Every structure is written in structure tokens, then in C-alpha cells.
Amino acid sequence: MPRKILEKLKLSREIISLSWNPRNLYQLATKTRLFNMKQKTLFQHMWKAKRDTRGYHDANITERQWLRMFNPRLPTLNVKLGNKASHPNAAALLYAGMERRLDFIVFRSHFASSIYMARQLVIHGKVTVNGKKLAYPSHTVKDGDVVSVDPESVVTLKKPDNGSQELEFVPVPYMQPWMFVPEYLEVNYNTCSTVFLHEPVTKPNATELPSPYPPEFHALAFKYYLRRGRSRE
Known part of the structure; x- marks a missing residue:
């Protein structure tokens, strides 16, 4: 399915996605209620959360593909005794592994205006990992890998008239x-490259x-997938 159709489909369903589309930003700014009050059961709330x-943490993969990637073992938090600061629920890292994907890194680094555009850049050979061209958006990088994008393909760089x-930057x-850099990335806009430091x-x-x-x-959402995983056993 073409990327424009995929993006429009998400927007029509009022799903916040990885895109600079103005309608998506409007939904991001105005979506204050997580649940429909007509949804009364725990399962309905879990389904809404996973949806x-x-x-948002999607890269044009099917639900079946995600279920194969789903890890029921959440990271163990290392919190020192006596530290009053509390860590968020470990389920906040449910989709952390997705951030290793090549298309995610290209988007998070602001080299593409949507996850769909990032995917196309990778497929068309505009992205390299450690100097090697890779045409697979789903490629998962390792800590320390350097992802580079052809400067002429970066959405914010244009040739002057x-x-x-x-x-020049436009x-x-x-x-x-969207112009924030996650702590697990080190972006160099002079070279249009990013170092993946570690998983979130x-x-x-x-x-x-x-x-x-x-x-x-x-x-x-984690509870939903945990139940799905157990039902498949």
C-alpha cells in the first residue's frame, strides 16, 4: 500500500503517527482523552491502548510480524535502594526495540518528514550503515553503528536558487x-549522520x-499482547 494512503488511513482513524503532517500535529495537540467512556471493560481499554x-510506534509492519517481535520479558530496572526517584513502568519500553530500525533512526534524526518517507529513502539506496548501503528499512542497527543519509535526500536541505x-537549510x-533528539542518538547535521548509542x-x-x-x-498494551502471546501457546 502506498505510503500516502497509509498515512491518510491513520489520520482518518485519528491515530497519532510518526509524521510532520499538519493534521497529525493537530491530533497530537488536541488528543487529551485516552479512553472513550463507553468502553467499560478492561479488555476494551487494553485493545484501545494497543491500537x-x-x-504511533509503527513501521508499516503487520500485527502478525509484531507478535513475532514481541518480547514478554520487560527490562529489569536497576534502582538503588534508598533512591526516592522512581522509574516509570517498564512497559514504557514495550516498543524500544523498534528504535533500532533503520527507518526509525532516519525519521528520529529529522532527515525525513515521516516514517513512510524514511522507509522510501532506505529502499532507494539513500542510506548507509557504517559506510555500507542497506536497502532494508527493518535492518536493526547495533550500538555504535553510524547511519548516514545522502544530503540531497534530506527533507530540510535544498539547493539555493x-x-x-x-x-542550505530550509x-x-x-x-x-518533532525537532528533538532522543538521548540514545547522536546526530551530526553537518555530515547528515547519526550514531546509535544504545537502546532506549x-x-x-x-x-x-x-x-x-x-x-x-x-x-x-503490554497486557494485551501478553494475553495474545499466551493464547498462541
Whole structure:
């Protein structure tokens, strides 16, 4: 399915996705209620949580593919005794493994305006890992890997009208809310490259994994997939 159709489908269902699309940003800014009050059962709440969180932490993979990736063992938190600061629910890292994907890194580094555009850049050979061209959006990088993008393919870099061959930065409308760099990435905009430092972790009162949803919402999604996984055994 074409990326534009996929993005429109998510937007029509009011699902927040990885995109600078103005309608998506509007939903991000105005979505204050997580649950429909008509949804009264725990299962309904779990299903809603998995729908919304999967919609955001999605990379055009099917539910069956995600179930194969799902890890029922959440990270063990290393919290020193006597430390009053509490870590968020470990379920906040439910989708942490997705951040190792090549298309996710390209988007998180602001080299593409959506996860769909990032996917196309990878497929069309505009992205390298440690200097080697890889055309697989689902490729999972290792700690310390360097991801580079062809500067002429970066969405915010354009050639000036004066005929100069040097690229200049041109802001894209509605990009500002996404212009943050997660702590597990080290981005160099001069070379259009990113170093993947480590998989996202939780910290006292915070989590490195970007999400518009609170850890408690992710916990409901985790319970949903945990139940699905057990039913398949």
C-alpha cells in the first residue's frame, strides 16, 4: 500500500503517527482523552491502548510480524535502594526495540518528514550503515553503528536558487514539534549522520523512548499482547 494512503488511513482513524503532517500535529495537540467512556471493560481499554500505541510506534509492519517481535520479558530496572526517584513502568519500553530500525533512526534524526518517507529513502539506496548501503528499512542497527543519509535526500536541505551547489537549510512547515533528539542518538547535521548509542532505557521519573502516551497506557498494551502471546501457546 502506498505510503500516502497509509498515512491518510491513520489520520482518518485519528491515530497519532510518526509524521510532520499538519493534521497529525493537530491530533497530537488536541488528543487529551485516552479512553472513550463507553468502553467499560478492561479488555476494551487494553485493545484501545494497543491500537493507539501501535499506531504511533509503527513501521508499516503487520500485527502478525509484531507478535513475532514481541518480547514478554520487560527490562529489569536497576534502582538503588534508598533512591526516592522512581522509574516509570517498564512497559514504557514495550516498543524500544523498534528504535533500532533503520527507518526509525532516519525519521528520529529529522532527515525525513515521516516514517513512510524514511522507509522510501532506505529502499532507494539513500542510506548507509557504517559506510555500507542497506536497502532494508527493518535492518536493526547495533550500538555504535553510524547511519548516514545522502544530503540531497534530506527533507530540510535544498539547493539555493543562485545556482550554488551547496545545500542550505530550509525549514519545513509544522516540523518544530518533532525537532528533538532522543538521548540514545547522536546526530551530526553537518555530515547528515547519526550514531546509535544504545537502546532506549528508563530513568528516574523519565523514559528515553518518545511517546505521546503515558507509561500506564503502554502497560495496558503490554497486557494485551501478553494475553495474545499466551493464547498462541
